[in-house]
Amino acid sequence: MPLLAIASGKGGVGKTTCAVNLCAAFRELGHDPVLLDADSGGDATWLLGFRSADTALDALRGRKDLTAAVSSTTEGIRLLASSPRLIELETADVNVLAERLRRLSDRDLIVADLPPGFSPAVTRAAILAATTIVVPIIPEPLAERHARHVLDAAEALGSTATILALAVMVDKRRVLTGAVLATAQEGGLDLVGAIPRSVAVPESGNEGVSVLRYAPASAAAAAYRDVAPRILQTLTALVR
Numbered sequence: 001m002p003l004l005a006i007a008s009g010k011g012g013v014g015k016t017t018c019a020v021n022l023c024a025a026f027r028e029l030g031h032d033p034v035l036l037d038a039d040s041g042g043d044a045t046w047l048l049g050f051r052s053a054d055t056a057l058d059a060l061r062g063r064k065d066l067t068a069a070v071s072s073t074t075e076g077i078r079l080l081a082s083s084p085r086l087i088e089l090e091t092a093d094v095n096v097l098a099e100r101l102r103r104l105s106d107r108d109l110i111v112a113d114l115p116p117g118f119s120p121a122v123t124r125a126a127i128l129a130a131t132t133i134v135v136p137i138i139p140e141p142l143a144e145r146h147a148r149h150v151l152d153a154a155e156a157l158g159s160t161a162t163i164l165a166l167a168v169m170v171d172k173r174r175v176l177t178g179a180v181l182a183t184a185q186e187g188g189l190d191l192v193g194a195i196p197r198s199v200a201v202p203e204s205g206n207e208g209v210s211v212l213r214y215a216p217a218s219a220a221a222a223a224y225r226d227v228a229p230r231i232l233q234t235l236t237a238l239v240r
C-alpha cells in the first residue's frame with residue numbers, strides 16, 4: 001500500500017510542485033507512479049499539461065479501475081486528473097475514501113497532491129491511508145507551525161504514516177533559512193532534504209513538464225533527484 005501524500009495546512013507552499021517533481025524523480029529511478037490530483041483546483045493536472053477531467057473523481061468513487069482512469073501526460077507521468085467536481089467528495093465518508101485510496105495503491109505507487117488545509121474528506125482520507133506524508137516547508141517564520149498542524153491532524157486521525165518535512169524554495173543566502181530549518185528539526189520534524197528556489201521551477205510549469213525534464217542540469221532538478229530515494233525508502237518495502 002504505497003501511498004505518498006503531499007500535505008500542508010497552508011496553500012502556496014510548494015505541495016503541487018513537489019508532487020509533480022517527485023513523480024518525475026521516481027520515474028527516473030524506475031518506478032511508475034500515479035499522480036492523484038486530489039485538489040479541485042486542479043493545479044497538478046494543469047502543470048502536467050492537462051486541462052480538466054473527472055478521472056480522479058471516478059477513481060475515488062470506485063467507479064473505474066485504475067487503468068481505465070489513468071491518463072498519460074506528455075512526460076509519461078500517469079495522472080488521475082482533477083476537475084471542480086471533486087468538491088462533490090468534500091463531505092464523503094473519510095473511512096470509505098481511505099479504503100478506496102488503499103485499494104488504488106494496492107499495486108501502484110500513488111502520489112496524492114492534496115488541497116491546503118484539512119477540511120476536505122479526501123485530505124483526511126489521504127492522511128489516514130498514507131504510508132508516507134511529505135510536508136513541504138518554506139523557510140518562513142510560520143513554517144514550523146504549519147508543518148506541526150499536519151502532525152496534529154495525522155495523530156487525530158490515527159494515521160500511522162511516516163511524516164517527513166521537505167524544505168522547499170530554500171535560499172541559502174537568507175539567514176532566516178538556517179534558523180527556520182534548525183527550529184523545525186529541534187521541534188522533532190524529520191527533515192528529508194532541501195529544494196533550492198529556482199526560476200526553472202515555475203518555468204517548467206509553463207511548459208507542462210517537471211523541472212527534471214525542463215532543466216535536467218538545474219540545482220532544483222538535482223535536489224529532487226537527491227531526495228527521491230530517501231522518500232522512496234520509506235515506501236519501498238511496499239513498492240513492487
Ligand SMILES: Nc1ncnc2c1ncn2[C@@H]1O[C@H](COP(=O)(O)OP(=O)(O)O)[C@@H](O)[C@H]1O
Pocket residue numbers: 008010011012013014015016017018043168169170195196197198199201202205220
Ligand atoms: N523550488 C522552487 N523554486 C521556485 N519557485 C517554486 C519552487 N517550488 C515551488 N515554487 C513556486 O511556488 C508557487 C506555489 O507552489 P505550489 O506547488 O503551487 O504550492 P501549493 O500546491 O502548496 O499551493 C508556485 O508558483 C511554484 O512555481
Ligand SMILES: [Mg+2]
Pocket residue numbers: 012015016017039043044114115
Ligand atoms: Mg497545490
